[in-house]
């Protein structure tokens with residue numbers, strides 16, 4: 001409790017001190033707001049505000065642990081019955097969060113513990129490697145690598161999909177660092193607002209490449225020949241062909257071997273793929289040739305390969321978020337209760353250079369409690385805590401019961417992550 005009171009107080013102080021820099025979202029009086037307070041683990045939903053000043057007053061008083069507003073617009077957002085809110089459309093919300101996909105750095109910093117057999121290990125797994133149980137508790141961490149991968153996914157979403165395939169005007173795109181493990185994108189466009197959940201599901205499939213049919217794109221076997229596709233037919237076949245060209249032209253033999261091994265392709269097939277590199281590049285570059293015959297590449301192997309390519313080309317979005325028209329999204333400028341970092345809005349030109357854990361521009365720095373002078377004594381209360389690297393400094397790893405003295409922002413981060421407690 002003492003930890004929560006401490007965090008609530010500093011969150012309140014932040015909202016009071018920085019109230020002029022808390023941004024407004026569009027149509028504020030038509031959005032539903034939701035909060036998770038510090039004293040109980042419930043979401044307080046169906047809250048509406050007339051304007052930004054009344055919202056600010058509310059959060060200065062509450063100092064919430066988490067704060068959200070709806071992507072949807074409603075006549076009466078405070079109505080507790082969803083059907084009676086008077087739904088008027090929903091912005092398109094995309095959440096890219098490294099929680100949902102593999103990154104190599106997780107082997108360094110994500111810790112799992114099996115609730116059945118107590119064994120533990122590192123990395124991203126779906127079941128216990130000892131007993132096979134699905135009951136795992138996980139401690140997920142962040143580092144500049146996974147946050148960079150998330151950022152690249154957002155950039156890919158904008159410049160490889162939204163702009164070229166949907167002709168979206170860049171001014172309608174709002175981006176924010178989520179304050180923890182990823183980025184949000186909100187698209188405010190009158191035409192998009194009216195899309196139904198089913199249409200959003202189709203859009204999600206298009207962005208991820210899920211449920212893609214290679215046959216519809218023209219891929220087929222006729223007798224002993226495999227007919228691939230050319231890059232000039234559909235958007236997705238062009239994307240796939242471009243990715244294959246990139247691999248053939250830029251990857252070393254070792255990189256190709258690694259990639260194809262990961263896709264479960266046999267060593268014989270990998271060897272003939274590498275041997276046919278130049279010929280295959282010639283085939284897919286020319287528009288009149290589409291016979292993809294490579295030794296040991298039967299139809300099954302081709303599909304494994306193409307599925308792997310699609311995974312690389314598609315965007316790692318959290319599908320339920322984009323589909324749900326009543327979804328809530330973290331409010332820009334609010335604090336994330338699992339880190340103490342700010343949800344930082346970014347313009348497209350700021351996104352490229354933005355480094356959430358090492359940002360030099362004060363106006364964009366999400367680590368708002370940063371202080372090298374203010375030290376705080378805390379005690380570790382998790383079995384182990386991975387190393388944290390923030391602002392060029394490294395802290396930890398730590399083990400249970402260690403008492404450490406760290407700068408204010410690190411103490412706040414570790415207490416928010418619930419791996420440390422005030423002493």
Ligand SMILES: [Zn+2]
Nearest residue numbers: 114117128131
């Ligand atoms: Zn186990």
Ligand SMILES: [Zn+2]
Nearest residue numbers: 105142143146
């Ligand atoms: Zn990482």
